[in-house]
Structures are given as C-alpha cells and as structure tokens.
Amino acid sequence: MKEKIEKFAMLCAAFSIIFSVYYFIGADSRKEKMINEARAKMRIESENKIEKQLTQKLGAAYLDMEKYSAWASRFKLALKDNSLNEDPDKDGLRNYLEYLHGTNPNKADTDGDGFSEKSELQNGFDPDDDGKSNLQVQIKIEKLGIDAPMVWSKSTSDAEMLKDLENGVSHFHKTASPGQIGNMIVSGHSSNYSWARGDYNNIFKDLYLLETGDEIIVNTLQKNGRAVAYKYSVIKKFVTTADDQQVFAQSEKPILTLSTCWPLGTNLKRLIVKAEIEN
Template sequence: MKKIIAIITIILLPLIIFYFLNFDFKGGFSDAYNSFCKKALKEEKIPQSWLDRYQIEIESEEDLKNDIDKDGLDLLNEYLNSTNPLDFDTDKDGYGDGKEVRDGYNPVGEGRLDLDRDDLPDFWEKEVGLNLKKNDANDDNDNDGLINALEYAHLTNPLKTDTDGDGFADLAEIKNGYDPAVAGEARPDFQLVINKIGVTAPIIWSHSSEEAEIQEDLKSGVVRLPDTGIPGQRGNAVISGHSSNYIWVEGDYNYIFKNLNDLNAGDELIIKTTQKNGKSFEYKYKITEKNVTAPDDQRIFAENDRPAITLVTCWPLNTNWKRLVLRAEIQ
C-alpha cells in the first residue's frame, strides 16, 4: 500500500506544483501559461514571423478562421496562399484574393494558381489526380512518353496512356497529327507564324513520303514531313514549303517561303496549335543556323537533343537545284 501511495505521489506532485504556480485564483491560469498555449497554437498552424509581419494576434483556434480583409480567405488560407491578410486584392488585378483562389487563379501574380511552382495549374493537377505539393512537371506517371508538362499542354490525362479511349496511345496520336484528347479522326490545327517575313500558314501533317502526295499537301500550306519531330518536343520537326512553283499549279502557298533567306540567326518563328477541345498553345523558336545544301543532304533530318524546327525550301528561287535550310531551337 505504501508503494502505491508513493507512486501516486510521484505522479501527482509535479502536477499539483504546476497548478499552484500557474493558476490565478481570481482569473484562471496565469498569463505565462496562456502565452505558452497561444505560442503553441501559432507555431503549429502559422509561423509567428508571419503573424508579426501583419501585427496579428490570435487567441484561439477560432481566430484562424478570421477573415480580416473580407476577401473570402481566413487567416490560415491567407498564409497558405501567400496573400496579404489585410488586403482584399493582394496583386491589385481587380479580383479579390478569395475569388482568384476559388477560380484557380494566382492571387499574388499572373496566371493560374500553382503552389508547387511546377507550371502545372493546381486546378488541373487536382482534377487529374497529380500531387499539388510536388514539382512533377517532368514526371511521366503513365509511361506513355509524354511528361506531365506536355500532358497539360495537350490536355491529356497524365495517368492514362490513351486519354480519348480510341485505341491509340496519346504520343502516337500526337506524332501522327491527331488530337489525343478527342476520339476518332480529330486533328488539331497547326500554324506556322514568322512575323519578320509576313508568313502565316497552316502546317499540314503529311502521312506519306511519296513526292506526289507531299506536293499535293503543299497546296494547302507548309508540310511537316513524316517521321520527323513534333513541335514542342525533343527532336527535329522538318517543315517544307514552296519558295516558288510552276505558274499553272494551283494553290495559295506556292510562294510562302520566297523570303525565307531574309531570316538570320536570332530571328523568331512560332508554332501555334489549337486542339478540338479548345486548348491552344504556342512554341517560340529562334533561328540558330542557315545553310544551302543538296536536296538529299541528310543533315536536314539530323536529330536534336532539344526541340527543334528545320525549315526547308527549294533554292535559288524558281529552281529546285538546292535546298535552303534554316534550323531553329525552342526558346
């Protein structure tokens, strides 16, 4: 019995001492204890340094739900989104912080909300089931050959190899000029823009290496030659266009590349893509080299570790003796 009393005394004595040291019989626990509790609460949820910056005091868990600036974000969410808890519109873009967060936009700058800073908007990562707290832009979760950044660019599902369920893998559809997010024969619209020489032309995804069929495709725009790269992805996409043609040949693009020789290193070209689901994006390239070669020079098709575009046309004008070749790399 004495042993039991001794054990109970050992356990209770420190608690009794703590109680009498910290209890104010007029008003409850002492200020020291209350301060201890508040400090623990702050450090668990919001850093003290953040609270000090805005001169905010919190007394209880409920205070974390305060919305001081009435923007729709409580204190905890102001902290999590790096917004100013005293400013209705932190980035001064005309939209309240709470509305931007709810709509998936960045409340402290331009663009979509992206808390893990991987250039994949949080609303999309949440929608498709990616990790909002991990920079996973370069991951390929479904092992289909498209990293997540490209899955977002094409609005394909990063967890499915065949987003539209038409029996063809996403990457295969992109390589062959089909829309990977829409089943069937849907094709995105590709466009080449070179502002310096006034070129705006559709890019036709040629599926044949036969000269006659390529010539037929060239009547409708410039042609991405088969088995070459994909705009925006690593590799070399070879695009051919007419600099001149026979006067009896019909077509609106017989002279589309007539001024190609006016381009030099550093000049810009743009590839624009619009998918059938409405998703559009563009890739900007800069010219890195210019050469005149033989028509069968295989250097035209040389692979590239970075996304590259090679523009090819017959040269000099009104002949097909040589090829004017310009290589551009993505910016």
C-alpha cells in the first residue's frame, strides 16, 4: 500500500512538473502572441496615420500611387510619426517629396548625373533622368479652355522666345520651376500676325477674364511616369509696361506669373496675372 501511495505521489509530482512547464511555455507563447499583435496594431495605426497625412499633402493624386508603406519598405525606411519629413540622404528633399518624385531617399543623386534631386527640380530638370531632360509641363486653365505645353526657354532673346512660342507657352529663362519657391514666369501670345507659324498664336487672348480665386493647374510629368499637379490660385491681375520690375519680383513662396501682350493686336503693354500655390 505504501509503495502504491509513493508511486501515486511521484506520478502527481511528475504531472505537476509537466503541467507547470507546459503552462509557462504556453504563457510565454501567449505573451509573445500578444506582443506581436500589439506591434502589428501599432504598425497598422502608424501606416494609416501616414497615409492620411499624405492624402492631405498630395490630394487625390495620392490615390493612384504606390502605397507609401510599400515604397518605404523597399528603401528600408522606418514608419514613424515624423518619417515623412525626414531627409536621410541630406539632399534637401524630405521623404514625402522623394516618394512623390519616385527618387531614392537614401541617395542624394538618384540618376547619377552629378546633381542633387533638389537642384534638378529647382532648375526644371527630371530628377530621375540623366540631368539633360526637362520636366514635361502642361499649363491648364479650365475656365478659359487652355491646356498648352510649356516650352523651357534657354535664352531671354526675343527671337528665341518668339520661336518657343510657336510650340506652346514659354517659361522665362532662369525663373522658378513648377512648385518651387520663387517667381515662375510664363508668357503666351494674346494675338499674332495671321501668317505667323504655330498653333498657339492667341492662347492667352482670354487671360483678362481670370479673377481672384480662379485656378491654374501646372502639370508635370517625369520619365519614370510620376505626374505632379501644382494648383495655383489667382491673387491679382494688372496691366503694365513690359519692363515693370514687379513682374519679375522674387518671392519667398511659389508664385506663378502669366504674361501676355495687351491690348489685343498690339504689344504696347503687358497683361499680368499673378497666382500663388495652393498645394
């Protein structure tokens, strides 16, 4: 009888030990599962927060793009509250702008042409090309039915600019690029000689109809397919002389200046429309 009791006690002790081991292993497993679930929840919350911030920054355009979280994962970027505004490659472009333009956030010169992405964008070049091609740009003013290509003028020579105006509206040499800080000046014909070449001889003939608050869209397209729409809102318009310095005045924020000869059929003065960036 004593032997049976001792044997039973030993079995109970063994069972207790085994139960304790399995319990603690199970507890550790449950704890690890809870930790993993908490981490997954935090990651999803962080991703959702970032996606919301990007939607606010980029508007509807963001809906057609690769998710930021997937893009960040490819470049091994941490997803945290301030990650959109970080600049790991120190090229002057924050992560959300690197994402927008499809450039490498860990490399200041994605295309290896010797110029930083920020420098290329400021000067109207494609940041993901070889540094020799400009961004493709379209100027769209829905109110006036205008949707015209912008030509990057390489000179301030009247002859050269008139040649450029045969193919669209003309970006005044060395003024700001789309969306960049400074004064971006774009000129277009309001009228021209009937025999003059080109399809844009009166592209800005209705510019006088623009009023404060009207929208001007500047669409840019890169070689990698990234398209960015900069929205400008009209703040004022006036008629002045061709050499009036307020037309060329610099700005500490992105400004768009549209210019055309005025009155129609003359080049006596200039009709100027100024607009500031919305988003």
